[in-house]
Amino acid sequence: MPPLAMLSLAVHALQPSRLAPHVRARWGAGAADGPRYSLRCICTMMMDDAYSNFAPSEKQLQYAQRLAQRTGLDLPPEALSDKESCSAFIDEALSKSPPSANQVAYAKSLAQSACIELPEQVLRSAKSCSEFIDEIQQSGSTAGFAGGSAGGGAATSRLPTDKQIIFAASLARQQQIGLSHEVLSDRAAASSFIDSMLAGGGAPNANTPIADPSGLSLVSESAVAGQELQSTQEPLEPAPFDLPAAVADAGDGNQERSLFREGQIPF
Missing domain, CATH: 1.10.720 (Transcription Termination Factor Rho, Rna-binding Domain; Chain A, Domain 1)
Incomplete structure (x- = not known):
């Protein structure tokens, strides 16, 4: 009011x-x-x-004034005395203001980690850049950004790690089977393949697969390490065994010599 x-x-x-x-x-x-x-x-x-x-706070007014100078927009008089008007002006200015260099660098790093392409509008609008960063951090989904489509779709699949590919290849080589393109290009498919191979007895008994922080199943580090150790381990030579002196002497003289004294129970 x-x-x-x-x-x-x-x-x-x-x-x-x-x-x-x-x-x-x-x-x-x-x-x-x-x-x-x-x-x-x-x-x-x-x-x-x-x-x-x-009334808006002092920090809110200062931020609105900086955005007005950056975008060339006129700060309305009601924004100086009404908190809602000031917030509405800030949202409008952010949509027309380019993102900062730090925002762009952080958005690019998140997009690279998620194996997705950075939308063009993220590079033009500070508001879109902030929304994109929040969306990736919360769910890893690019719904509402990819191609500007409304409603979005399923979350973009992520590539498997190098350790996943190496371990999946070693399991497939043991069973003399090939790896599909889906296993080599999708982390969830690679995890599912490795889990099924371990459950089917085609791989050594390793630790139970652990959960990846992103929500997808990954094979534990010890499973990969155990596979490498087993493949490189050499068979052990039989240890030398020394015969008792009494048996050795008996063999040299071609005579049988009892290992026990007379009257001694041999057990």
Whole structure:
């Protein structure tokens, strides 16, 4: 509600008998007593409260002024006294203001990590760039940005890691099967292939596959390491075994010599 409308409403409703309880509850028991209790004093206090609730903050005003200088837009007078008007001007200015260099660099790094193409509107609008960054950070989805289509679609698939491809290739080589294009190009398909191979007994018993932070199943590091150790391990030679001296002497003299004394139980 505009401040002038608030003032007229307050003046219309001001009556000493009705104001006294409100003043005591709001500003203390002694505020409604004495000569300072007047219509002007009450109006001033109510206007101060109303203005503090509806006026923009100092930081919000400074930010709006900087955006007005950057975009060349005129800051409307109502934005100086009304919080909602100031917020609306900031949103409009952000949509027409180019993103900063730090915003663009961060958006490009997120797009590269997610294996997606950075939309053109992200490079032209600071607001679109901020929305794109928030969308990627929250869900990894590019719905609403790719091609400017409304409604979007499924989240863009991510490529498998190098360790996934190497381990999947070693499992496939053991079973003498090939790897499909889907396994080599999609992280979820690669994880599903590795899990099925491990569950089917075609690979050594490794630790249980762990969950990837992005929500997709990955093979644990120990599983890959265990596979490498098994493939490079050489068979052990039998350890030398020394015969007892009594047996050796018996073999040299072609005589049988008992290993136990007479009367001794051989166990």
